[in-house]
Amino acid sequence: MPLTTSEIQALDSAHYMHPFTDHKALAEKGARVITRGEGVYIWDSEGNKILDGMSGLWCVNVGYGRKELVEAAVKQMEVLPYYNSFFQTTNVPAVQLADRIIKLAGERYSHVLFGSSGSESNDTIVRMVRHYWTTLGQPERSVIISRKNAYHGSTMCGASLGGMSGMHAQGGLPIPGIVHIEQPYHFGLAPDQDKDAFGIEAAGWLEQKILEVGADKVAAFIGEPVQGAGGVIIPPKTYWPEIQRICDKYGILLICDEVICGFGRLGAWFGSELMGAKPDLMTFAKGVTSGYIPLGGVVVGKRVAEVLIEKGGEFNHGYTYSGHPVACAVALANLDLIEKEGLVERVRDETGPHLAHCFAALAEHPLVAGAETFGMVAGLVLMKDKHQHLAFDEDLEVGMICRKHCFAHGLIMRAVGDRMIVAPPLAMTKEQIDEMVRLIRLCLDATLQELKERGYMD
Numbered sequence: 001m002p003l004t005t006s007e008i009q010a011l012d013s014a015h016y017m018h019p020f021t022d023h024k025a026l027a028e029k030g031a032r033v034i035t036r037g038e039g040v041y042i043w044d045s046e047g048n049k050i051l052d053g054m055s056g057l058w059c060v061n062v063g064y065g066r067k068e069l070v071e072a073a074v075k076q077m078e079v080l081p082y083y084n085s086f087f088q089t090t091n092v093p094a095v096q097l098a099d100r101i102i103k104l105a106g107e108r109y110s111h112v113l114f115g116s117s118g119s120e121s122n123d124t125i126v127r128m129v130r131h132y133w134t135t136l137g138q139p140e141r142s143v144i145i146s147r148k149n150a151y152h153g154s155t156m157c158g159a160s161l162g163g164m165s166g167m168h169a170q171g172g173l174p175i176p177g178i179v180h181i182e183q184p185y186h187f188g189l190a191p192d193q194d195k196d197a198f199g200i201e202a203a204g205w206l207e208q209k210i211l212e213v214g215a216d217k218v219a220a221f222i223g224e225p226v227q228g229a230g231g232v233i234i235p236p237k238t239y240w241p242e243i244q245r246i247c248d249k250y251g252i253l254l255i256c257d258e259v260i261c262g263f264g265r266l267g268a269w270f271g272s273e274l275m276g277a278k279p280d281l282m283t284f285a286k287g288v289t290s291g292y293i294p295l296g297g298v299v300v301g302k303r304v305a306e307v308l309i310e311k312g313g314e315f316n317h318g319y320t321y322s323g324h325p326v327a328c329a330v331a332l333a334n335l336d337l338i339e340k341e342g343l344v345e346r347v348r349d350e351t352g353p354h355l356a357h358c359f360a361a362l363a364e365h366p367l368v369a370g371a372e373t374f375g376m377v378a379g380l381v382l383m384k385d386k387h388q389h390l391a392f393d394e395d396l397e398v399g400m401i402c403r404k405h406c407f408a409h410g411l412i413m414r415a416v417g418d419r420m421i422v423a424p425p426l427a428m429t430k431e432q433i434d435e436m437v438r439l440i441r442l443c444l445d446a447t448l449q450e451l452k453e454r455g456y457m458d
C-alpha cells in the first residue's frame with residue numbers, strides 16, 4: 001500500500017528538515033507532496049495538476065520527463081558510475097563536458113572546475129581568486145565586493161557573498177573579506193530617475209567601494225547578470241558595461257554568477273553575453289543538467305587559468321564529486337536537447353518576446369505597479385496604490401497571500417516580498433505561456449478581492 005498524503009506529511013514533519021523553512025509553521029498545515037512531473041507540469045499526492053512557473057527552482061529548463069536524460073544516466077551508471085579526478089585520473093564525460101562548455105562560453109575561457117552545486121562553485125571561486133592574487137605576489141588583494149540582496153548560495157562562502165540580510169543574521173556571516181554595495185534596483189530605489197542614468201550611478205557604487213576598501217586590496221567583484229532569488233532584479237542596460245569599465249580600470253577580476261542566467265534562460269548561452277560584461281570567471285549549476293542531477297562548476301577565463309596553471313602549483317581544492325561521470329553525462333544529454341530543440345534561440349526570438357508582451361499587459365492590472373521580463377524570467381510588483389507608488393505594509397505579507405492563491409489555482413509562482421516572479425521551463429510553448437498568464441491574472445484578481453475584503457485596499 002502506498003503511503004497516504006497525511007502519512008507522508010507526518011513522516012515529513014517528524015524527520016525531514018527542509019531548506020529555508022519554519023518547521024513549526026509547516027507542521028501545522030503539512031507539506032505539499034510532489035509526486036510526478038511531465039513537460040511543464042507537476043502533480044501532487046492528491047492528484048492536483050500544477051503548472052510549474054518556476055522550473056522547480058530555476059533549473060528544470062528542458063521540462064520534466066525527458067527520456068534522453070534518463071537514458072544518459074543509466075548508460076553511464078552501467079559503464080562507470082563513479083570515479084574521481086584527484087590522482088592524475090580523469091573520465092570521458094567530464095572531459096567532453098568541459099570542452100563543450102568552453103566552446104559555448106567562447107574564446108576568453110579555457111578551463112572548467114566542476115562541483116556539485118552553485119554554492120560549492122562560489123566557494124571554489126573565492127579560494128581561486130585569492131590563490132590567483134597570491135600567486136601574482138599580491139596576497140593583500142583578497143576582498144570580494146558583492147551586492148545586497150544577491151543570492152550566491154547557502155554555504156559559509158556562498159551566503160557571505162550573497163546579500164540576504166536574513167541569512168547574514170544567522171551563523172556569524174558574512175565571513176571576513178566580503179563587502180556589499182547596493183543592488184541596481186531602479187524600481188525600488190529611484191523610480192523617478194532616468195533608468196540609464198541610474199544604471200551608471202549604481203555601477204559607480206562599485207568604484208566608491210573600491211576606493212573605500214583600497215584598490216590594492218580588492219580581488220574581485222561578483223554579480224548575477226539578473227538577480228534571481230532577490231526578486232528578478234533586471235539592471236538598466238547601462239549598468240554592466242560600466243561595471244566592466246570600473247573593474248578594468250582597477251584591474252579587478254569580474255565574476256558573473258550564471259547559475260540561473262546560464263544555459264539559455266535569458267536567450268543566450270550565458271547572461272553576461274547580453275549584458276556587455278566580460279567576466280573572468282563564471283559560476284554555473286542549475287540549468288546545466290536541467291536539475292535532473294546535481295552539478296555545478298566554474299568556467300575559468302584564460303587570464304586566471306594561465307596564472308594558476310603556469311605559476312600556481314597545486315591548488316589544494318576540489319570535491320569528491322568534481323567531474324562526476326554520471327552528472328556530466330546527463331549534462332551532455334541536456335545540452336544536446338537544448339541545441340536540438342533550439343531552446344536558446346527560441347527564448348531569444350519567440351517565447352521570451354511573447355512572455356514580455358504578456359507581462360506588459362499584466363502591468364495594467366490594478367494591483368500591479370510594474371512588470372518586467374528578460375528572456376524567460378519575469379517579475380511584477382504588487383502595490384497598494386500604483387499611481388502614488390505606495391507599497392503595502394510589509395507585515396501584511398501580500399506576496400504570500402498572492403502565492404497562496406497561485407497554489408490554489410494550480411500555478412507555482414514565487415513571492416519575494418511583494419514581488420511575484422516566474423522562471424518557467426525554457427521548453428514552455430507560447431500556448432503554455434498564455435495558459436500561465438491567464439492563471440496569473442486569475443490569481444491577481446483573487447488576491448485583489450481578498451485584500452479588499454480584509455480592508456487592506458480601497
Ligand SMILES: *Cc1c(COP(=O)(O)O)cnc(C)c1O
Binds near residue numbers: 260285
Ligand atoms: C541557486 C543559486 C546558487 C546556489 O546554488 P545551489 O546549487 O543551491 O548551491 C548560487 N547562485 C545563484 C545565482 C543561484 O540562483
